[in-house]
Amino acid sequence: MPEQAAGGRKKQLEATGQPRRIPKQQRGRDRFEKILSVATELIEENGSDALKMSEIVERAELSFGALYQYFPDKSSIIRTLAERFNEQGRRCVEAELANVSSAELLRQALCSIVDQYYDFFRSEPVMRDIWNATQADRVLQQVDAEDMEFHSQRLFDVLIKLWPKCRPEELLAIARMMMHLLAAAVRYSISLGEEDGRAAIALYKKMLPVDIGHLMATP
Structure with missing residues (x-):
């Protein structure tokens, strides 16, 4: 799914540089850590400037909704x-x-x-x-x-x-x-x-x- 397909929801998110929420349940923590692990891999490969939310979604096998549930933006x-x-x-x-x-x-x-x-x-x-x-x-x-x-x-x-x-x-x-x-x-x-x-x-x-x-x- 193209990154723009996140629609209006993404536009409503402010670039605060803060995680949207810190999960407490194990399943949520696992997903949270998977996102960070994939982001680390992509940064190591291409640098943080080239990091895209769409690439994280694809490699982590998540939906945009699942990603934005924890992280509103790249920052x-x-x-x-x-x-x-x-x-x-x-x-x-x-x-x-x-x-x-x-x-x-x-x-x-x-x-x-x-x-x-x-x-x-x-x-x-x-x-x-x-x-x-x-x-x-x-x-x-x-x-x-x-x-x-x-x-x-x-x-x-x-x-x-x-x-x-x-x-x-x-x-x-x-x-x-x-x-x-x-x-x-x-x-x-x-x-x-x-x-x-x-x-x-x-x-x-x-x-x-x-x-x-x-x-x-x-x-």
Whole structure:
């Protein structure tokens, strides 16, 4: 069935970037996961820009009604996949920052985080594609912004513990800047070939200050 055959129902759906509903019954969850699995396969084959709801319907052997019952648009599928990948990244950041008790350990933790993120995106072409998609889609930019703020807040918690006499607003600004720079380093590095990418990550780690405290002024 052509994608346009979904008729007026599709036109009534707003591009919110959110799933229409999260199923609770096993049958619904199985269908939900099948849609995401098929979407992942198609993104890996052709990229997220080429992803079409009609192709998902055909490969998943579903009706348009069944698909739109869970996902109103392509953005909602990509957002769901992005949030799942982001959850893995959040666990990595939390684990690395959990036991930081000194400036040197903080630097080591940041180096470990950037290494893990680089390896993750290098080994996951679907996530690499989706990460780029979140930058180009206005609805999906919110996903990236929320994830970045999560990481910034976790780093802020560490900074305020290590430098309690510094102004909180300054520490938060530094935390946000550092996480944005880390993400930019990874994004740039995965755009290069394997050898050049690892060299770029190594250079970023050399640029990290040994003692981040010198960036801050005491009140």
